[in-house]
Amino acid sequence: MPELPEVETTRRGVAPYCLGEAVQALVVREPRLRWPVPPRLAEQIAGQVIEAVNRRGKYLLFSTAAGSLLVHLGMSGSLRVVDPAQAPGKHDHIDIRLRSGACLRYHDPRRFGCFLWLEPGEQHPLLSHLGPEPLDGEFGGDHLYRLSRGRTSAVKSFIMDSKVVVGVGNIYANEVLFLSGIHPRRAAGRVSQARYGVLANNIKRVLTSAVELGGTTLRDFVGGDGKPGYFAQQLYVYGRAGEVCKGCGGLLREIRLGQRTTVFCVTCQR
DNA sequence: CGCTGACCCTGACGGC
DNA sequence: TGCCGTCAGGGTCAGC
Secondary structure, three states, rough: OOOOOHHHHHHHHHHHHHOOOOOEEEEOOEEEEOEEEOOOHHHHHHEEOOOOOOOOEEEEEEEEEOEEEEEEEOOOOEEEEEEEOOOOOOEEEEEEEEEEOEEEEEEEOOOOEEEEEOOOOOOOOHHHOOOOOOOOOOOHHHHHHHHHOOOOOOOOHHHOOOOOOOOOOOHHHHHHHHHHHOOOOEEEEOOHHHHHHHHHHHHHOOOOOOOOHHHHHOOOOOOOOOOOHHHOOOOOOOOOOOOOOOOOOOOOOEEEEEEEEEOOOOOOOO
16 A cells, blocks of 8 residues: 555664564565565575665665665555564565564565565666655756656656656645646646646655654554555545545546546646 | 556455 | 456556
8 A cells, every 4th residue: 555655654664673683584475476576585685684774765675784675565565563473364475584573574465566685786677767755855846847848748647757756656646736736637848847846845745744644643563454644634636536626616527647547626727 | 768558466346 | 145347555568
């Protein structure tokens, strides 16, 4: 269920259990993820001390002296701390067992996630073409404006492209375009510099508050049901097609854009 | 290079 | 109750 806030919340939730801890064993019950779990992954990581848990876009990186574990939660993945004595349930594909006795359990019904291994210093192709982090200083309206010149695809697809900026998933793409008053189907190359400034600020604002919300709601990271934090927050358009626009009182419309459900207000977004 | 659509997989839900 | 189509918050990849 991860958009960037979930992934960041996962990182913050599991890091205290991992940092400085040695991996006792990696137990792979189901290797058929987005890409097969490398056959040697378990032996590569066994015995290694996790020195850092970082996030790049929606990827998590567990760094050790021997290399890094690269994890993506896909569409339906989650990673949480469990008691290793607890029997794995359906779709509990992988356990990262730590010497401390803690266990990180990876659950992913749709198996769109991945567990991969990076040698020290190796730049993985999955990471090498990623755009800036939306919450970093280098990301802003100017970046979006520059990259978008001449582009004819919809601005919504543009901001969801991880080569442009990472971490803007479907829910937040809908939300930030509404907040910015931009029609999702407008050609990316035909959005002004000023409006990209507004859009970039909204991306930062919404993702920041969602990370804080996620951190609050997922405080019971150990064991809890992990209800996504942003469900608690007010959504302006996502999941509200046919309902009343909070800006003008008109009805929100739904279209499909790049196979993704898109909700917007024809009056407030141009 | 940029854009579009197919595809990866399981589960939930609505209509009949 | 069951069957069928559609949809779901991720991303890659081939083909034009």
